[in-house]
Amino acid sequence: MKTVAVVFIISFAVTVGMLIWLIPVLRRACFQQSILEEGPRWHLSKSGTPTMGGIAIVSGVIIALIIGSLVFQFSVLLLCGVFIYFSLIGFVDDYIKIVKKRNLGLNRIQKLILQFIGAVALAIYAANDVTIGTVLYVPFYHAAVDFHWLYYPFTVFAVLGVVNAVNFTDGLDGLASSVSAVVFLFFVFAAIKIGHSAGGAMSAACLGACVGFLIFNHYPAKIFMGDTGAMALGGAVILLAVVMRLQIFILLTGAIYVLEALSVVLQINYFKYTRIKTGTGKRIFKMAPIHHHFEMSGMSENHIVALFTLITVITSIVAFIALLVTV
16 A cells, blocks of 8 residues: 555656646647647637647656566566557657647557557467456456456457547546546555555556646646557556456446447447438537537536546446455
8 A cells, every 4th residue: 555655646746747847848849739620619729739748647657666666576567568558659649640740640540450469469468367367357246257268359359449438538628637547546446455566556656647647637738648648548547457357347437438439439330320321421419529519518628527527436436346346
C-alpha cells in the first residue's frame, strides 16, 4: 500500500511538472490541435490548443516506476513495455497529423495492424505465463473460468476494443482523463485485493498521471493528450486487466468506454444499412461518439464529463463488489 501511494505521488508530480514545461514548448513549436470541420461547430474555438500532452502522462508513469525501483522487476518491465508500445502508435499518429499536416494521421488499416501486433503478442505472452494463463475472473461467479483456446481471440478483441474505445472517449475536455482516473482507481483496489503488486504500482502510476493531467485538461483545456495519451491509457487499461485476469470486468468499470465504442459502431452500420435500403443514410444519434450526441442536444461539456464520470464511479463500485464475490 505504501508503494502504491509513493508511485501515485511521484507520477502526479512528474506529470504536472512536465506539463508546466511542455505546454509553452508545444505552443511555440506549433504542435497544436486541428479541429475536424464535421465536428460540433463550437469546437472550432479549440483549434490551436497544444496537443501531444500524452508525453507528460507517459513520462509520469515511467519515471514514477523507475524512481520506485519497480521497473527492474520483470512483471513491471513488461507492463511498461506494452504501455510504451501503444503510446508510440499514438505518438506516430499525432506526429503525422501535426508535422505532416494530415489531420486524420495514420489511416485505419495502418493503425489497426500496429494495434493487432501488440494485441497478439500480449495474448500469446499472457496465455503462456504461469501467473496469468488462459483463465479469467467472471463477475459474480465464484471461480475463475478457463477459456482455453478461446482466450486468444477474446483477448485480442478486448485489446483492440479497449484501446480504440478510450480513443473515442477522448473527445471532450477532461473526459478521457476523468473516466480513466476512476477506472485506474478500481484497478488499484483490485490489485490490492488480488495481491498483484506490479498491477497495483502500474495502476497507481496511471491514476497519478491522469489526475495531474486533468488539472490542465479540464474545460477549457490548456492542452490535449492527443493519441499519444489516449492510446497509452487504453493500452494501460487493457494491460492491467490482462495481467490481473479482469478483462470481463472492463464491461463494468469501463462501461463508458463500451458505450462510446458501441455508439460509433451502431452509427456507422445503421447509416450504411439505411443508405443501401433507402438510398439515404440515416443516423441513430445526432453525432457519434455518444458524448457528441449529448453535446448536440444542449448539454455542456462540464455536465457531460460530470455525468460520465459519475456513471464510471457507480459501475466501478459494482465491479469491485463483483470482484469481492468472485475472488
